[in-house]
Amino acid sequence: MEGPELLRLWVLAALALAVSPVTVPEHHVLPDLRLSAETGAIFVHELEREPFLEAFSGSEDDDAPVTFRAHLWQRPDLPRWLRLAQRGPGQPGFLYGCPLPPELGTHRLQVLAYNRRTFATASQRLDIGVTPAPGGEAPFQAEFLVGNRDVEELLPEAAREMFLEASAGLWERGDLHVINVTSALDRGGRVPLPIEGRKEGVYVQVGSHSPFSPCLLAAVSPQSRARCHRGQRPLASCYDTFAPHFSIRWCNLSLLQVVPSPRTPGPEWGPGVLEGGGDFEPPGDVAPRELLSPFLVTLLVPLAVAALLCLLLGHLMCCRREGVGPRGGPGSMARCPRSLQLFHHGSILGDTRELRLMAGRRDVPRPLSTLPMFNVRTGQRTDPMASARHGARAPLLPP
Numbered sequence: 062m063e064g065p066e067l068l069r070l071w072v073l074a075a076l077a078l079a080v081s082p083v084t085v086p087e088h089h090v091l092p093d094l095r096l097s098a099e100t101g102a103i104f105v106h107e108l109e110r111e112p113f114l115e116a117f118s119g120s121e122d123d124d125a126p127v128t129f130r131a132h133l134w135q136r137p138d139l140p141r142w143l144r145l146a147q148r149g150p151g152q153p154g155f156l157y158g159c160p161l162p163p164e165l166g167t168h169r170l171q172v173l174a175y176n177r178r179t180f181a182t183a184s185q186r187l188d189i190g191v192t193p194a195p196g197g198e199a200p201f202q203a204e205f206l207v208g209n210r211d212v213e214e215l216l217p218e219a220a221r222e223m224f225l226e227a228s229a230g231l232w233e234r235g236d237l238h239v240i241n242v243t244s245a246l247d248r249g250g251r252v253p254l255p256i257e258g259r260k261e262g263v264y265v266q267v268g269s270h271s272p273f274s275p276c277l278l279a280a281v282s283p284q285s286r287a288r289c290h291r292g293q294r295p296l297a298s299c300y301d302t303f304a305p306h307f308s309i310r311w312c313n314l315s316l317l318q319v320v321p322s323p324r325t326p327g328p329e330w331g332p333g334v335l336e337g338g339g340d341f342e343p344p345g346d347v348a349p350r351e352l353l354s355p356f357l358v359t360l361l362v363p364l365a366v367a368a369l370l371c372l373l374l375g376h377l378m379c380c381r382r383e384g385v386g387p388r389g390g391p392g393s394m395a396r397c398p399r400s401l402q403l404f405h406h407g408s409i410l411g412d413t414r415e416l417r418l419m420a421g422r423r424d425v426p427r428p429l430s431t432l433p434m435f436n437v438r439t440g441q442r443t444d445p446m447a448s449a450r451h452g453a454r455a456p457l458l459p460p
């Protein structure tokens with residue numbers, strides 16, 4: 062490539078970068094949604110494409126490919142009991158699962174929808190309140206393997222109703238409900254070959270409070286299982302009401318009898334408990350309370366009492382000292398009356414004089430040991446004045 066041509070390309074590229082506005086994919090937020098689920102029963106929420114397509118304001122096309130993702134609010138994953146299924150970007154998504162008693166409470170999720178054509182995203186907050194099933198856990202449970210369906214095909218309400226109707230014909234009971242729906246792929250099944258009509262297979266768990274019908278019991282009898290092992294059709298003692306919509310793999314039928322767990326006596330419900338399954342809505346905002354007067358009362362009343370006590374104590378200590386004599390010290394002496402002071406002084410002088418007189422009148426001989434220069438052996442006294450005169454020449458002991 063030659064020099065001028067390269068330069069022209071550079072200039073064109075720079076112009077294109079400067080002119081084209083920087084497009085940041087938009088994000089839209091849909092209004093929050095509150096859903097409710099019961100323990101021991103399937104919960105299904107269909108993520109319809111339409112509200113999200115409307116939220117992507119820029120895209121007018123109604124068949125934009127949309128991918129759904131879901132996770133717990135501010136957490137990376139879905140709760141253990143919930144799964145998300147979406148066959149393709151042209152299909153709706155399904156959040157489904159069966160909560161158990163440990164999952165009671167509210168689960169807050171965030172659903173993200175991603176438009177793969179415009180890169181726009183939309184999110185929605187879901188609050189799923191899980192409440193206990195009123196009748197408790199269904200003790201009789203049967204799990205059917207439907208061979209000609211994918212999991213999304215059995216999740217819509219209408220499909221589940223149809224399945225229940227078909228199973229009611231076999232079970233001869235009216236209180237059936239779907240407990241769980243699981244793709245056979247989640248249980249070690251194989252991805253089917255891409256041939257028209259081949260499906261993954263779905264396990265549908267149905268529960269009831271009434272015992273299994275003889276027809277179901279016959280399908281799981283040892284003779285029937287033995288035939289399955291030999292690759293033969295199992296014993297069919299009744300008309301298969303599932304056909305032709307659902308092809309049930311009778312060899313994979315399993316019946317489960319759950320021993321109802323002994324109901325631990327729950328807490329006594331006092332007054333103030335919400336009626337019938339409603340969720341608690343906390344009050345939005347509380348009116349501000351007037352707290353100044355209680356504050357003043359708590360602060361000022363003890364202060365006033367303390368001040369009163371101080372005054373009373375001060376009065377008692379300073380002004381009510383009648384009958385208590387002065388206790389020495391210049392201040393207390395100064396307060397004494399003058400005549401009393403003079404009397405005090407005079408009495409001290411008189412006492413001193415009397416003591417002196419008494420000391421002068423003592424004519425008892427002085428003890429010898431108090432006399433100066435006394436010889437212990439001879440008892441001879443030397444005149445202290447004389448020895449002072451002779452100095453060191455006077456012997457202390459006589460020869």
Ligand SMILES: *[C@@H]1O[C@H](CO)[C@@H](O)[C@H](O)[C@H]1NC(C)=O
Binds near residue numbers: 101159
């Ligand atoms: C429902 O099926 C899923 C997948 O097989 C399983 O993990 C879950 O424990 C099942 N739930 C109940 C309540 O049986």
Ligand SMILES: *[C@@H]1O[C@H](CO)[C@@H](O)[C@H](O)[C@H]1NC(C)=O
Binds near residue numbers: 245248250289312
């Ligand atoms: C159905 O049962 C047969 C034998 O009973 C077993 O070999 C097969 O894997 C099961 N199918 C599925 C999808 O689990």
